[in-house]
Every structure is written in structure tokens, then in C-alpha cells.
Amino acid sequence: MATSTFTETHHHQHSQNRFSVIPTAERLGASPKYNGRGVTIAFLDSGFYPHPDIADRIVAFHDIHGEENRCDAAAEPQPHQWHGTQTVVACAGDGRLSDGIYRGLADQADLVLVKVAQQGRITDDSIEKGLQWVIDNREKYGIRILNISLGGDIDAMTNDSRIDRLAEELVEMGVVVTVAAGNSAETHPIPPANAPSVITVGGYTDQNRFDPNAFDLYHSSFGPTADRIVKPEIIAPAMYVAAPILPRTNDYHVAELLSMLAAAPDYSFRPLVQEYWIEAGLNADVLNMDDEAVRKIVGYGLQRRKVVATHYQHVDGTSFAAPVTASVVAQMLEANPDLLPAAVKNILITTAERIKNSSAIRQGYGVINAKKAVDLAEAEKHHFDPNVHHPPRRNGASLRFSFHDDSARSVNLVGDFNGWDPSGVSLERSSNGFWYATISAEHKTRYRYKFLIDGHRWVEDPPHGMKEEDGFGGFHSILDVN
Known part of the structure; x- marks a missing residue:
């Protein structure tokens, strides 16, 4: 591997100070059983420095523009290396320069670093080339997760965006893709954050306190995308995240x-x-x-x-919420290597918890719950093939719905098409562990619907991204029969 390592030669303490922030593992109440061992995470970013917290686990470095042949600690640090280094360490640093205090949840994961900036600038073409390199080298390095804490310049529908199409291709290949939603509450996510199958991550702040009542939304990008898909799916810490100062x-x-x-x-x-x-x-x-x-x-x-x-400072932005989410995914895949991206996404959104009295569309399914997600990943035995778990699928004059919840005893499909009758359309549990129902789709119209679990718990359709707020802190799923 073409890296050289920066070595600390001083003898001062690495202790926290009175302005210290809560370490990520404590902040999220994360599982202590897993650390990403055996999982390879790739990062697409502006540039990277072989920080001591990550240097000995970098298995590959690639600069798509050929400006840097190696991830070199001997070379003078450059401004474009700051952002990528901080995102990687927030996800997978081992806390070496903080005596282990500020380590990521995936501190034993292997790392593949893909530099996409050219003279400090990132273009759509650069992102496309970076994604293509990950596709071409996925098998070689065993890449299971890709984190993207950057975005393109052009808003477009998925079919019109090569960035989105490449991100979707990676998910189809079995790579979980986590993407920062963006930091403007005035805009909706754009490629690659608007790709339907990626996990788009918005942000929240806990005010650096162990108090759920202190949780508040970060000014993340949100809303229906050009494809009318509601993003983000979940939110993760986007303030008071510890990250390294560039050596x-x-x-x-x-x-x-x-x-x-x-x-x-x-x-x-x-x-x-x-x-x-x-x-x-x-x-x-x-x-x-x-x-x-x-x-x-x-x-x-x-x-x-x-x-x-x-040697650490606190940082903010969805650029850090996304790699924190990637670190949880690494723990999930270590706990259960058979999980496909659809299963990972389903687990993350069904275990997340919304911040009360806050806009649902700004937070998706809510705050990531690291411990619950890993526990559910450990227990998950079903294969989330796209053919068995999917958004409503039309077949001639009928529509097929699917749902997954191992704890459910009954599932009913309820919506505009049956007057929101709680008895609704009963889904039947299949031998593959999923619930299914088929209804008529003869009329071209727009329906709102939900699933009613065990007669008392209402949930929207997890794999279906078209939604609207229901006025009760959640969503209606939207079905446009055209």
C-alpha cells in the first residue's frame, strides 16, 4: 500500500480539556461488541492524509486525477486533505492521538481512500470517475460500504444523473452507500444524495448533552427530490463531532x-x-x-x-453525520456479513426514533439508534432480495405490496383506496419471512396509505420513498397509479 505514516515524537499529554465533546460511542450508546473488523469501507472525498488514527489500516489509496501517487505523511499537508481525513477518522479512527477517547465505531475496519479533487476542486465528472473506480475495484478490496460526504453541482432526476446511476449500481452490487444530505435547509438533496437506494443522512444536535430533550434538528438539506423521493432517511450527529486537526x-x-x-x-x-x-x-x-x-x-x-x-477539534455538518452512520453500518456487517444493502437500510430506518415535535420531512425516520440497529442486524435471518422486498410493484391491473417485521402478528394495508378502514387489506406472511398483499390498480389515481401492525401501530412503507407528512409526526406513503 502506497502510504507513509506520520509519527508523533512529542511527549505531551493527549487529554481532553474543559471544552471536550462526548465521544461518539457514548453519544450513540453504541454496541461495545463490534468495531468493524473484517469490513472494508471506501471513502470518496477531496483528499486524505495518513493520520496516525487510520494510517495502518489504509489498504488502498487512489487519486483519480493522478496528482498524488501515494497517501504520504512525508509530504507537506495540503488544505484539500483536511475534509476527507476528518470524515474517515470520525468514522474509523482508533483514537491513537487521544488515548483512545475519540475513536470511531469502526476503529478496526479496513479503509480504501479515493481522492476526487483536482487542484482542490470537485466536479461532477470527478465524482463519476471516483464512483466508477469503486465499482471496478469493489471485489479486489472487498468493499462493503462507501461513504460520500460531498455532492455534485447539478440537480437531476436519477435516470438523468450518471452520478446517481453509478451509486445505484453500487447498491445493486451489494455495497451500502451512505451520503451526506447537504447543509442547506433551503434546498433538497441533489446527486448522489437523491439516489433512491442510498442511505441519505441528515443531521441533528444533542447540544453536547446526555439528554434526549436537548435534541434539535440541524439545518440539513431535505425534502422531495427531483424524483419526488423524500430524503433524508435518517439523521445522525452533525454537531459536536470530534475530528482530528490536520497534523x-x-x-x-x-x-x-x-x-x-x-x-x-x-x-x-x-x-x-x-x-x-x-x-x-x-x-x-x-x-x-x-x-x-x-x-x-x-x-x-x-x-x-x-x-x-x-489534537482534536469539534466539527459540524452532514459530512460527519454520514460517516458516523457508515461506522454503525460497519458494526452491523461485522455482526451479520450476509446483510444486503436493502436489509441494512430497512434496519436503520425501522430502529430510528424521531425527535418529537419536529418536522418529519426534515428528519426522515429520525435519529439513528446504533445499539438497536446492531442488535437487529445480528438477529436478522432473511434475505432482502429486491424481488422479495420492494416498493409497490405493478403487474397489469394489480399492485403488489411487501412488508417486513419479524415481530408482527398481523399486518393490514390501509389507505384512501379502502377509506382508511383499519381492518384494511390483510397481508399474508410468506415462508421467506415477508408479508405480501395484492390489490386492484385499474384506476389511474393517487393514493395515500400505511401499514397497520397488530391493530395499533401505524407505519409508512419503508422501501417506498414517495411520502408526505401525515400531520401526526410521521408520513403517509404515496402511491401514484400511472
Whole structure:
């Protein structure tokens, strides 16, 4: 593998500071049983640096434009490497530079890094070439997951977007694709985040607190896409996510010095300030202030730079919600390697929990539940082939519906076509573990519908992306019979 590793030579502590954020595993209440071992995750991003938290698990690096032949720690770090490095470490870093505190949930996964920026710029053509490379090399490296924390320039329907078509092809090949929804609540997701089969991830914030009542929505892109598919499917942490500061940069050095000053005992604080105040980015006024005032300024410097530990800062954006989701998927696939992408997606959305009193369309099925998703993945025995689990499928004058819930005792199809009669159309459980029903589709019209589980639990159709808010914090699934 063409990488060289950056080696730490200093001897200072890697401890958190008073502005530290909750580690991802604790924040999500994740399963401690799995760490992504045996799972290969690919990342499509602007560029990468072989950070110590990931360097020894990079099995492949490819620059589609040929600007960089290797992921090289000996070379001068470049600005385009920052974003990709942070997304990978948020997903799969082992926390080496934080004494294991800020590790990703997939800290033992193998990594394939695909650089798509050219002179720092990413075009639709670059994304297409990156996706094609992953398709061509999927088997060679055993890629099971692809994370994409970037987006194209052009909004288009899936059939008109080569980016979307390539993303769909990867899912058909068995690769779970997680995509950042985007960070503008004024726009809907565009390629590849609008591809129907990918897992589009929006964001939420927990205000850096262990309190579900503090959860609030991030300003993610959302809404019906050009294909009228509602995105995102789920939301994951998009604020207060720990990520590395790019090594061998001025920001890295300043964070080291400010962290050292913040941790210094009183007897050595003044001498250290006198020696390092310039390098630490402090004003000369600190030389004439008392120690308490200088400590406040040092603390303000850490807070302003979002430094949460000596070599980490907190970041925000759906660019980080997506790889956090990918890390949960890696745990799911380690727990059950037979899962297909449709099963992974079904498990994630059926175990997610919506933030109460918040817009459903902005959060999809809600906050990712890492522990429940992994537990359900571990127990799942059914094969989610597209032929057995699918959105409503027309066959002549009839429509076939499918549903999956191992815990269900009865499933009824209820909607406009039967006046929302709770007795509805009964689905029958097949030997393959799925529920099915067929209804007449002779009239060209638009229906709203839901499934009623065990006579009391209403759910929308998980694999069917066409939905509208139902006024009760959820969705109606929409069936356009044309």
C-alpha cells in the first residue's frame, strides 16, 4: 500500500480539556461488541492524509486525477486533505492521538481512500470517475460500504444523473452507500444524495448533552427530490463531532501549545507563557496580566478554535453525520456479513426514533439508534432480495405490496383506496419471512396509505420513498397509479 505514516515524537499529554465533546460511542450508546473488523469501507472525498488514527489500516489509496501517487505523511499537508481525513477518522479512527477517547465505531475496519479533487476542486465528472473506480475495484478490496460526504453541482432526476446511476449500481452490487444530505435547509438533496437506494443522512444536535430533550434538528438539506423521493432517511450527529486537526499545520501546533498551557500547573504556567506566547497566537498583553486572566485567554483560544483535546477539534455538518452512520453500518456487517444493502437500510430506518415535535420531512425516520440497529442486524435471518422486498410493484391491473417485521402478528394495508378502514387489506406472511398483499390498480389515481401492525401501530412503507407528512409526526406513503 502506497502510504507513509506520520509519527508523533512529542511527549505531551493527549487529554481532553474543559471544552471536550462526548465521544461518539457514548453519544450513540453504541454496541461495545463490534468495531468493524473484517469490513472494508471506501471513502470518496477531496483528499486524505495518513493520520496516525487510520494510517495502518489504509489498504488502498487512489487519486483519480493522478496528482498524488501515494497517501504520504512525508509530504507537506495540503488544505484539500483536511475534509476527507476528518470524515474517515470520525468514522474509523482508533483514537491513537487521544488515548483512545475519540475513536470511531469502526476503529478496526479496513479503509480504501479515493481522492476526487483536482487542484482542490470537485466536479461532477470527478465524482463519476471516483464512483466508477469503486465499482471496478469493489471485489479486489472487498468493499462493503462507501461513504460520500460531498455532492455534485447539478440537480437531476436519477435516470438523468450518471452520478446517481453509478451509486445505484453500487447498491445493486451489494455495497451500502451512505451520503451526506447537504447543509442547506433551503434546498433538497441533489446527486448522489437523491439516489433512491442510498442511505441519505441528515443531521441533528444533542447540544453536547446526555439528554434526549436537548435534541434539535440541524439545518440539513431535505425534502422531495427531483424524483419526488423524500430524503433524508435518517439523521445522525452533525454537531459536536470530534475530528482530528490536520497534523504538521499551524493549527495543529497552536492547539498543542494552548493545550499545554491549559494543563500546566501554576508553578510552570508563567515560564511557559513567556516562552510560547507568540507561537501560541497570544497577544503581548498576556505578559503583563495575572495568571488567572491569562488562563481565561488560553481557554478562550481553545474554545474559539473548537479544540476538544490536544489534537482534536469539534466539527459540524452532514459530512460527519454520514460517516458516523457508515461506522454503525460497519458494526452491523461485522455482526451479520450476509446483510444486503436493502436489509441494512430497512434496519436503520425501522430502529430510528424521531425527535418529537419536529418536522418529519426534515428528519426522515429520525435519529439513528446504533445499539438497536446492531442488535437487529445480528438477529436478522432473511434475505432482502429486491424481488422479495420492494416498493409497490405493478403487474397489469394489480399492485403488489411487501412488508417486513419479524415481530408482527398481523399486518393490514390501509389507505384512501379502502377509506382508511383499519381492518384494511390483510397481508399474508410468506415462508421467506415477508408479508405480501395484492390489490386492484385499474384506476389511474393517487393514493395515500400505511401499514397497520397488530391493530395499533401505524407505519409508512419503508422501501417506498414517495411520502408526505401525515400531520401526526410521521408520513403517509404515496402511491401514484400511472
